[in-house]
Amino acid sequence: MAVAQGGGVDLIGDVHGCASLLERLLERLDYHRGRDGVWRHAHRRALFLGDLIDRGPEIRETVELVREMVAAGSAEALLGNHEISALRAFLHPGGARVPRVHKATLEQYSGHEAQWRDTLGWMLERPLCVEGERFRAVHACWDPSLVQPFLASHPDGRIDHMMLERASDPQSFFHQLFDRLTRGPQLRLPGARTITSHDGIERHSFRTSFWIPGPERYGDVVFQPDPLPDDLERRPLDESAKRRLVSYGDDQPPLFVGHYWCRGVPALIAANLACLDYSAVNGGALVAYRFDGERRLDADRLVWIDAARG
Numbered sequence: 001m002a003v004a005q006g007g008g009v010d011l012i013g014d015v016h017g018c019a020s021l022l023e024r025l026l027e028r029l030d031y032h033r034g035r036d037g038v039w040r041h042a043h044r045r046a047l048f049l050g051d052l053i054d055r056g057p058e059i060r061e062t063v064e065l066v067r068e069m070v071a072a073g074s075a076e077a078l079l080g081n082h083e084i085s086a087l088r089a090f091l092h093p094g095g096a097r098v099p100r101v102h103k104a105t106l107e108q109y110s111g112h113e114a115q116w117r118d119t120l121g122w123m124l125e126r127p128l129c130v131e132g133e134r135f136r137a138v139h140a141c142w143d144p145s146l147v148q149p150f151l152a153s154h155p156d157g158r159i160d161h162m163m164l165e166r167a168s169d170p171q172s173f174f175h176q177l178f179d180r181l182t183r184g185p186q187l188r189l190p191g192a193r194t195i196t197s198h199d200g201i202e203r204h205s206f207r208t209s210f211w212i213p214g215p216e217r218y219g220d221v222v223f224q225p226d227p228l229p230d231d232l233e234r235r236p237l238d239e240s241a242k243r244r245l246v247s248y249g250d251d252q253p254p255l256f257v258g259h260y261w262c263r264g265v266p267a268l269i270a271a272n273l274a275c276l277d278y279s280a281v282n283g284g285a286l287v288a289y290r291f292d293g294e295r296r297l298d299a300d301r302l303v304w305i306d307a308a309r310g
C-alpha cells in the first residue's frame, strides 16, 4: 500500500462522522481541496485508523471525503471495530439483529440505500492493519500471535467475505483476529466477579493495556474509563492471566492505534506507541500524528482540533 512506503504519513484517529472537524484538521495539516473537490497534500498521505462511521452527525460526508482521498491516492483507511461490525451485520446477517450502534449510520443513509451498499463494498476492500517500512498501524491492538499469521497469508492486510463468515464462530481464528485487533485485549475478572460500567452494563471482563512492561497486579493493566474495585486493583495477576496479556516491547517499531476514547491533552503512550483517539465525537479532540520515519515518536508532532472549542 502506498502509504506504507516512503514519504510523510499523517495518521488520523477515530472520526466517527465528524466531517467538519476532519476538514479543519486537514486544513491545519496543509491539505487542500482541489478543483475536483478532493483533499490532497503536495507530498504527504493520510492514514485513517478506523471508525469513520457511527455516532456522529456527518457520517456520509465523512465516508465520501475519505473515499475520494483513497481513490485519488492521497489516503488509506483501516477498518475499525465499527466497520467490522457493520460488514458482519449487513453482509452476513445470519439472523442476528443489527446492533444499535449503527443507528446513526442507517438513519443518515436512509434514502441513500444504494450508496450504503456501495460503501460496504468499499469498506470490505480496506486493510485491517498496516506494516510499513518504518511503522505499524491498527485500530486497537497489535498482537503478533494473530497479526503475523494473518499478514503472512494476506500481505496487503485485506479481509474478505469468507473471513467475515468464519468470524461468526467465536472459537475461529478470524473472530479472535477481528476482536483483538479492532477491540483490543480484554481480561476476564477473577472468579465470578462482575463490574457495572458507567453505561449500566454488567461486565465479566475489562479492557487492558498492552504496553506495560512486567505487570504484576490487575490495576497495572486496566485501561478503560471504569475503574476496578479496590481489592481487584491490588490483586496479583496469576500466571494464566499473565499469559493472556499482550505486550508491545519498547524495541518494536512505532505503532499507531485509535479506539480507546482517551480524554484530555493528547500525549504519547510510549516512545514507540501513540493512541490518536481523543473522543472527537464526544466533545474531545480529533488528533493526527505527522510521521516522517522517526524511530522515537515526538509529542510535538501531534496536531489536533478541539471539538468543544469549536
Ligand SMILES: [Mn+2]
Pocket (backbone or CB within 6 Å): 014, 051, 080, 081, 082, 139, 182, 258, 259, 260
Ligand atoms: Mn473503535
